[in-house]
Amino acid sequence: MSNKLEIKKGDLVEVIVGGIEVKGKRGKVLATSPKDGKVVVEGLNMVKRHTKPRSAQQPGGIVEKARPIDVSNVMLVCPACDKATRIGHVLGENGKYVRQCKKCGAVIVDRKADEKPKAKATKKKSAKKSESAE
Numbered sequence: 538m539s540n541k542l543e544i545k546k547g548d549l550v551e552v553i554v555g556g557i558e559v560k561g562k563r564g565k566v567l568a569t570s571p572k573d574g575k576v577v578v579e580g581l582n583m584v585k586r587h588t589k590p591r592s593a594q595q596p597g598g599i600v601e602k603a604r605p606i607d608v609s610n611v612m613l614v615c616p617a618c619d620k621a622t623r624i625g626h627v628l629g630e631n632g633k634y635v636r637q638c639k640k641c642g643a644v645i646v647d648r649k650a651d652e653k654p655k656a657k658a659t660k661k662k663s664a665k666k667s668e669s670a671e
Contacts, residue, residue, distance in 0.1 A: 540571045542608055543624045543636065545647060550578060550611040551621040563614060567603065575605035582606050617643035 544550060544566060551563045564578040582604045590597035612621040615638040622640045629635040629644070636645040 542569050542571050542574070542576070544569065544576055544608060544611065544613055549614040549616070550576070551614050552578070552581060552606070552610060553612050553621065554610045568605075569608075570605060573605070574608050576608050576611060577603050577605050578611065579603065613645070615641060615643060615645065617641055 546566050546569055548566045549563060550566055551561065552559050554560060559581065562581055564581045566576050567579050568577040570576070580603070583601050584604050586600045586602055588597050588600055613624055613636075614620065615622045617638060618641040620640055622638045624645070625637045625639050626634045627637045627644070636647075637643070638645060
Protein backbone atom coordinates (compact mmCIF):
# COMPACT_ATOMS: atom_id res chain seq x y z
CA MET A 538 0.00 0.00 0.00
CA SER A 539 1.19 3.49 -0.79
CA ASN A 540 2.16 5.76 2.09
CA LYS A 541 0.79 8.84 0.31
CA LEU A 542 -2.82 9.90 0.76
CA GLU A 543 -4.62 12.29 -1.57
CA ILE A 544 -7.02 13.23 1.23
CA LYS A 545 -5.71 15.58 3.89
CA LYS A 546 -6.83 16.64 7.35
CA GLY A 547 -9.60 19.24 7.13
CA ASP A 548 -10.95 18.07 3.74
CA LEU A 549 -14.66 17.43 3.23
CA VAL A 550 -15.24 13.84 2.08
CA GLU A 551 -18.21 11.70 1.07
CA VAL A 552 -18.57 7.99 1.84
CA ILE A 553 -19.01 6.05 -1.41
CA VAL A 554 -19.63 2.51 -0.06
CA GLY A 555 -21.66 0.99 2.73
CA GLY A 556 -25.25 0.56 3.78
CA ILE A 557 -28.15 2.98 3.45
CA GLU A 558 -27.27 4.70 6.73
CA VAL A 559 -23.65 5.42 5.67
CA LYS A 560 -23.39 5.74 1.89
CA GLY A 561 -23.60 9.34 0.66
CA LYS A 562 -22.90 10.92 4.06
CA ARG A 563 -20.37 13.74 4.24
CA GLY A 564 -17.99 14.82 6.96
CA LYS A 565 -14.74 16.60 7.69
CA VAL A 566 -11.53 14.58 7.99
CA LEU A 567 -10.25 14.76 11.57
CA ALA A 568 -7.14 12.59 11.19
CA THR A 569 -5.28 10.60 8.56
CA SER A 570 -3.08 7.54 8.84
CA PRO A 571 -0.98 7.12 5.67
CA LYS A 572 0.72 3.99 7.02
CA ASP A 573 -2.60 2.17 7.46
CA GLY A 574 -4.40 3.93 4.57
CA LYS A 575 -7.23 5.10 6.81
CA VAL A 576 -8.98 8.37 7.66
CA VAL A 577 -11.15 9.41 10.62
CA VAL A 578 -14.26 11.32 9.50
CA GLU A 579 -16.23 13.53 11.88
CA GLY A 580 -19.59 12.02 12.84
CA LEU A 581 -19.19 8.84 10.76
CA ASN A 582 -18.41 5.25 11.80
CA MET A 583 -19.15 6.03 15.45
CA VAL A 584 -18.67 3.27 18.03
CA LYS A 585 -19.31 3.13 21.76
CA ARG A 586 -16.38 2.39 24.04
CA HIS A 587 -16.91 1.32 27.63
CA THR A 588 -14.10 2.94 29.60
CA LYS A 589 -13.00 2.06 33.11
CA PRO A 590 -12.36 4.93 35.52
CA ARG A 591 -8.59 5.42 35.86
CA SER A 592 -8.50 8.32 38.31
CA ALA A 593 -10.76 10.93 39.91
CA GLN A 594 -10.15 13.26 36.94
CA GLN A 595 -10.93 10.59 34.35
CA PRO A 596 -14.33 9.07 35.07
CA GLY A 597 -15.53 5.90 33.41
CA GLY A 598 -18.62 5.44 31.27
CA ILE A 599 -19.70 4.94 27.70
CA VAL A 600 -17.84 7.16 25.25
CA GLU A 601 -18.70 7.54 21.55
CA LYS A 602 -15.73 7.92 19.25
CA ALA A 603 -15.13 7.83 15.50
CA ARG A 604 -13.32 4.81 14.08
CA PRO A 605 -11.09 4.98 11.00
CA ILE A 606 -12.48 4.30 7.52
CA ASP A 607 -10.36 2.97 4.67
CA VAL A 608 -9.33 5.79 2.33
CA SER A 609 -10.65 3.85 -0.67
CA ASN A 610 -14.18 4.10 0.76
CA VAL A 611 -14.29 7.92 0.73
CA MET A 612 -14.06 10.57 -2.01
CA LEU A 613 -13.01 14.18 -1.75
CA VAL A 614 -15.80 16.76 -2.19
CA CYS A 615 -14.74 19.64 -4.43
CA PRO A 616 -15.36 23.00 -2.72
CA ALA A 617 -16.08 24.68 -6.08
CA CYS A 618 -18.62 22.30 -7.65
CA ASP A 619 -19.74 20.55 -4.41
CA LYS A 620 -19.49 17.07 -5.96
CA ALA A 621 -17.53 13.99 -4.90
CA THR A 622 -14.62 13.82 -7.30
CA ARG A 623 -11.34 12.17 -8.11
CA ILE A 624 -8.16 14.16 -7.63
CA GLY A 625 -5.67 15.14 -10.29
CA HIS A 626 -2.39 17.00 -10.00
CA VAL A 627 -1.31 20.07 -11.94
CA LEU A 628 1.79 22.22 -11.72
CA GLY A 629 0.99 25.30 -9.65
CA GLU A 630 2.27 28.87 -9.88
CA ASN A 631 5.11 28.36 -7.42
CA GLY A 632 6.47 25.27 -9.18
CA LYS A 633 4.83 22.74 -6.82
CA TYR A 634 2.09 20.31 -7.76
CA VAL A 635 -1.37 21.13 -6.42
CA ARG A 636 -4.56 19.07 -6.24
CA GLN A 637 -7.21 19.61 -8.92
CA CYS A 638 -10.86 18.55 -9.25
CA LYS A 639 -11.28 16.13 -12.17
CA LYS A 640 -14.90 17.25 -12.80
CA CYS A 641 -14.68 21.06 -12.89
CA GLY A 642 -10.91 21.63 -13.08
CA ALA A 643 -10.79 23.88 -9.99
CA VAL A 644 -7.62 23.87 -7.89
CA ILE A 645 -8.21 22.45 -4.41
CA VAL A 646 -6.29 24.62 -1.97
CA ASP A 647 -4.70 22.96 1.06
CA ARG A 648 -6.02 24.22 4.38
CA LYS A 649 -2.49 24.63 5.78
CA ALA A 650 -1.46 26.98 2.98
CA ASP A 651 -4.27 29.39 3.90
CA GLU A 652 -3.35 29.59 7.58
CA LYS A 653 -1.01 32.31 8.72
CA PRO A 654 2.22 31.17 10.37
CA LYS A 655 2.24 31.51 14.13
CA ALA A 656 4.10 34.53 15.46
CA LYS A 657 7.15 33.70 17.52
CA ALA A 658 7.12 34.74 21.15
CA THR A 659 9.68 37.54 21.03
CA LYS A 660 8.05 39.57 23.78
CA LYS A 661 9.32 37.23 26.49
CA LYS A 662 12.89 37.48 25.23
CA SER A 663 12.76 41.28 25.08
CA ALA A 664 11.31 41.41 28.61
CA LYS A 665 14.25 39.33 29.93
CA LYS A 666 16.76 41.61 28.19
CA SER A 667 15.21 44.73 29.73
CA GLU A 668 15.34 43.15 33.21
CA SER A 669 19.01 42.24 32.84
CA ALA A 670 19.86 45.78 31.63
CA GLU A 671 18.54 47.32 34.87
